[in-house]
Structures are given as structure tokens and as C-alpha cells.
Amino acid sequence: MLKPAIGSERSEYDMQTIxxxxxxxxxxxxxxxxxxxxxxxxxxxxxxxxxxxLAQGLAAQGIKKGDWVMELIPNGLDLILxxxxxxxxxxxxxxLNVMYRSHEINYIGKTTGAKxxxxxxxxxxxxxxxxxxxxxxxxxxxxxGKEMEGAISxxxxxxxxxKFSSSEDVSFDDxxxxxxxxxxxxxxxxxxxxxxxxxxxxxGCIDKNKxxxxxxxxxxxxxxxxxxxxxxxxxxxxxxxxxxxxxxxxSNKVLEEVGRxxxxxxxxxxxxxxxxxEAYDRKKHNISxxxxxxxxxxxxxxxxxxxxxxxxxxIHLDGYGQTEGCGxxxxxxxxxxxxxxxxxxxxxxxxxxxxxxxxxxxxxxxVGEIIEKGDxxxxxxxxxxxxxxxxxxxxxxxxxGDLGYVDDDGYLYVVxxxxxLIITGGYNIYPAEVEDVLYTNPxxxxxxxxxxxxxxxxxxxxxxxxxxxxxxATEQEVIDFxxxxxxxxxxxxxxxxxxxxxxxxTGKILKRELREKILKASK
Numbered sequence: 001m002l003k004p005a006i007g008s009e010r011s012e013y014d015m016q017t018i019x020x021x022x023x024x025x026x027x028x029x030x031x032x033x034x035x036x037x038x039x040x041x042x043x044x045x046x047x048x049x050x051x052x053x054l055a056q057g058l059a060a061q062g063i064k065k066g067d068w069v070m071e072l073i074p075n076g077l078d079l080i081l082x083x084x085x086x087x088x089x090x091x092x093x094x095x096l097n098v099m100y101r102s103h104e105i106n107y108i109g110k111t112t113g114a115k116x117x118x119x120x121x122x123x124x125x126x127x128x129x130x131x132x133x134x135x136x137x138x139x140x141x142x143x144x145g146k147e148m149e150g151a152i153s154x155x156x157x158x159x160x161x162x163k164f165s166s167s168e169d170v171s172f173d174d175x176x177x178x179x180x181x182x183x184x185x186x187x188x189x190x191x192x193x194x195x196x197x198x199x200x201x202x203x204g205c206i207d208k209n210k211x212x213x214x215x216x217x218x219x220x221x222x223x224x225x226x227x228x229x230x231x232x233x234x235x236x237x238x239x240x241x242x243x244x245x246x247x248x249x250x251s252n253k254v255l256e257e258v259g260r261x262x263x264x265x266x267x268x269x270x271x272x273x274x275x276x277x278e279a280y281d282r283k284k285h286n287i288s289x290x291x292x293x294x295x296x297x298x299x300x301x302x303x304x305x306x307x308x309x310x311x312x313x314x315i316h317l318d319g320y321g322q323t324e325g326c327g328x329x330x331x332x333x334x335x336x337x338x339x340x341x342x343x344x345x346x347x348x349x350x351x352x353x354x355x356x357x358x359x360x361x362x363x364x365x366x367v368g369e370i371i372e373k374g375d376x377x378x379x380x381x382x383x384x385x386x387x388x389x390x391x392x393x394x395x396x397x398x399x400x401g402d403l404g405y406v407d408d409d410g411y412l413y414v415v416x417x418x419x420x421l422i423i424t425g426g427y428n429i430y431p432a433e434v435e436d437v438l439y440t441n442p443x444x445x446x447x448x449x450x451x452x453x454x455x456x457x458x459x460x461x462x463x464x465x466x467x468x469x470x471x472x473a474t475e476q477e478v479i480d481f482x483x484x485x486x487x488x489x490x491x492x493x494x495x496x497x498x499x500x501x502x503x504x505x506t507g508k509i510l511k512r513e514l515r516e517k518i519l520k521a522s523k
Contacts, residue, residue: 033242034046034243068094072123073123093176095224102130108180111190119141121145176193177193193378194379194380202326204331211236214241218246269295270297270298270426293312294316296426325398330343330345332345342412345411351372354405364407364408365405367415368405377398422459422460429449443471444478448509450462462494465496
């Protein structure tokens with residue numbers, strides 16, 4: 001079993017709630033720049049003033065401890081303010097992928113019983129009518145930007161004054177946020193994240209990267225994502241660093257912002273680093289301030305890590321984790337040995353071991369399922385999914401569904417996934433959800449979606465389609481059909497029309513045979 005580093009555990013009295021953490025940082029560094037966005041700088045004192053004002057405005061709308069508030073906001077200051085203001089009230093914030101449409105928002109709204117949503121007007125109006133019709137409990141709609149009938153102006157809530165103190169006690173194990181993550185069976189699951197679990201993970205991430213208040217964190221990851229919210233933003237604010245927010249990932253924009261804002265840290269998916277390397281021009285881009293980069297969301301090949309370190313002059317740390325663990329659970333150390341192909345060693349207060357199908361621990365070098373436990377895993381598990389919690393959190397251990405092994409020195413290596421989850425450029429694609437959409441197409445008889453290797457994105461989704469007798473369709477027609485109904489990144493990039501799909505005796509489609517076909521074709 002892999003254990004946290006000796007002396008790295010934090011005791012109970014070191015813990016704070018998330019908003020206590022931010023206010024402590026602001027008291028220590030009130031005039032220090034907390035956020036840079038679109039060239040505008042905001043100090044920690046200004047950040048707290050805006051969060052307090054917004055929290056008062058939200059409270060005036062009846063939002064209180066225990067309420068669920070969805071946020072549909074692109075990267076920027078407004079998302080940061082909303083996230084912390086909701087948490088300050090003791091309410092539960094539910095970040096939504098800005099590419100979600102009414103189908104996905106309605107599911108999450110019904111699952112949580114969300115009382116309110118804070119959204120950018122342009123993102124809201126496309127699905128507003130259907131969401132209002134489906135979500136009876138969604139009483140409050142707050143819009144950023146152009147005003148709409150029946151909605152509250154976000155800007156008006158920023159004028160409620162800057163002195164706010166929650167009247168409700170918030171404890172370490174209260175749920176602060178819920179991020180919906182997809183598996184391979186059933187619907188997306190809401191991974192709960194408590195104050196304790198988020199900050200426990202953050203402390204470990206700070207330790208492994210040796211962050212300090214002098215660090216300047218460039219965030220081009222979407223801030224509805226666990227990686228961006230916890231590994232980047234929460235780490236930055238906990239240590240008193242400066243958060244440089246980019247509205248969306250663009251390789252040239254990121255490289256320019258590194259130089260303009262003197263960024264010292266950048267985190268991204270391996271795909272992002274591929275694009276950054278392609279765009280980098282030594283004569284044009286000054287990246288001399290960068291000291292450390294992290295990759296997650298998918299395996300980062302040793303060749304890519306080497307190229308990143310040599311080209312950018314940084315230390316690159318590859319890690320492993322999941323939304324359920326609030327970020328990285330293992331990470332290669334910045335001080336000590338970094339192993340090629342390894343995802344490192346456990347963060348503080350996290351334990352990892354490899355087990356067989358009977359949950360018996362396996363010796364080093366033997367491949368089995370990766371299971372984990374520690375303060376980074378919320379005691380609440382998945383929201384309102386007792387049957388899944390019973391299976392996944394067996395005997396106090398989170399069962400990842402991933403296969404891996406540890407070497408004799410305790411470094412973890414991820415080999416494969418038991419599940420069918422497709423990870424494309426750091427985004428999770430849930431095959432069953434895509435197949436459900438495909439089956440609503442009147443031309444489709446059978447459908448199967450799998451991930452296939454891709455040099456830039458790690459994996460891309462490919463759909464195998466059996467058309468109904470007499471039906472005709474094109475690859476682009478099928479792709480557009482899916483894109484019109486769910487987030488565009490979930491749509492297959494490739495479509496192959498076949499006469500039949502491999503099936504077992506019960507009629508179950510055998511996806512492993514489709515994968516084997518792809519592997520044979522690539523050899």
C-alpha cells in the first residue's frame with residue numbers, strides 16, 4: 001500500500017472552510033494581486049469585497065445554507081465571484097460545462113433539486129424555455145449580461161454592500177460543490193466535494209509542487225472543471241499566489257499571457273501541451289518565468305514530458321486523480337526522483353493500493369485495480385446514489401475502475417481502464433449517453449461508440465452505425481445530429497457504417513471486438 005509522505009499530514013486544527021481560507025489569505029496579502037483577467041488586476045481585498053457583496057445579494061434572493069445553485073459561466077472573474085459567494089452562504093455550487101444544453105442541465109437540475117442558476121445570458125437563452133418547463137424547483141435565474149424577462153440582473157446583486165458574515169455555521173464536512181462526472185453505466189454521477197476534501201487535496205498539491213505566494217498560476221482550463229477549480233484556483237488562493245485567467249484555451253494566447261503576466265505555473269491536459277509545443281516560437285514568446293507545469297486528465301507520454309521540459313525549460317510533473325478525489329491523488333515530486341511513465345506517489349493524506357477482484361492487495365509489479373482513500377474523498381460519495389456508493393466505496397476505499405501497478409519504490413503506473421470512458425483532450429465522454437442520442441435518429445438501427453487512439457487528443461470517439469433497412473446517411477450527417485442535441489465535444493469525430501456489430505449470446509454489443517479491430521488495423 002502506498003502511504004502519504006511522513007510528516008505531510010495536516011491535523012484537524014490546521015483545517016479551515018474554503019471561505020475562511022480565502023479570507024485568511026486576504027488578511028495576509030490585502031493589496032496583492034489575486035486575479036488577472038483581460039488585462040484587469042484585482043487585489044485580494046477587492047476580491048473579498050466583491051464576493052461578500054454578491055453573497056449578500058444572493059441571500060436577499062432567498063438562497064441559504066443547503067440550497068443548490070448551478071453556475072453556467074465561462075472563464076472569468078464572474079465565475080470566481082459566484083463560486084465563492086455561493087459557498088460562503090453554506091449553499092452548494094454545481095459548476096456546469098458551458099457546452100451543456102437543456103438535456104444535460106435538466107438532468108443535473110432534477111438530480112440536485114437546484115433552486116437557482118447563475119448564467120451568462122447568451123448561454124442561458126438557448127435553452128431557457130425548456131429548462132424552465134422541466135425544472136419546477138428552479139425558482140431563481142440570475143443572468144450575467146443582457147437582461148431577460150423573469151430573470152434577475154447579476155450586476156444588481158453586486159451592489160448589496162461589502163460586509164457579509166454568514167449566520168450559518170459551515171463545517172469541514174459540509175458539501176461545498178458537486179461536479180457531475182460520467183462513468184460507463186447509468187447516468188452521470190454527482191461527485192460531492194466537501195470543504196475538507198477540497199482543501200486536503202490542495203495542501204497536498206501545494207506540497208508536491210512547492211508552490212509559494214510568489215507563484216503566478218495561469219489557468220486556461222475551463223473553470224467548471226475539477227482540475228481548474230481545485231488544482232489551479234484553490235491552490236493559488238490558499239498559498240496567496242496570483243491567478244491569471246484565460247477565457248479559453250488558445251495556444252498562442254496562453255504563450256503570450258505567460259510572458260505578459262510572468263506566469264510561473266501552468267496546468268493542462270497532454271493535448272494542450274502538444275498544441276503549445278506546435279505554436280511556440282522562441283523569438284516571439286518569452287516564457288522564461290515558467291518554472292513548473294502539471295499534466296492530468298489523460299496519460300502524458302514520456303516523450304512529450306521530455307520535449308516540454310527541454311523546450312520550455314520547466315520541471316513537468318505528470319499525475320493521476322479524479323473528480324471524486326478533488327484533483328490529483330498522486331503526482332511526481334518536484335524534489336526527488338521523477339519516473340518516466342509513472343504518475344508519481346500519493347499526495348498527503350491519501351493512501352493508494354492495488355487489489356485483485358476480491359479486493360486483496362497485490363505485490364509490487366502486479367497489475368490490478370487502483371483503489372484509494374483519504375481526506376480528499378468526500379464522506380458523502382456520489383450525491384443520491386446509494387447503490388453506486390455501496391459498490392464504488394467498498395470498505396472505505398474508492399474503487400477507481402482503473403488498472404495499474406506500483407513499483408518497488410512505491411511509484412504508481414496506470415495501465416488501462418476497466419471502463420469504457422473516453423477521455424479526449426481531457427474531457428470525459430460517456431459512450432452510453434452518445435449512443436442514447438444516436439438511437440433517437442430514425443435512420444439508426446444499432447450504434448456503438450468507442451475511443452480510438454489519437455496523437456493529439458489521446459483518444460477520440462468513433463461511432464459504428466448499422467442503418468435501418470433502406471436508410472441512407474453520411475458521416476457528417478450523423479456527427480451533426482449528435483452535436484445538435486448534446487455538447488459538441490461528445491459527438492463522434494469518426495463514423496463507420498457497418499452491416500452488423502459483434503454481439504454476445506444475449507445480444508450485448510461486444511465493444512472489445514471493435515477495439516481489437518482498431519488495434520489490428522493500426523499494426
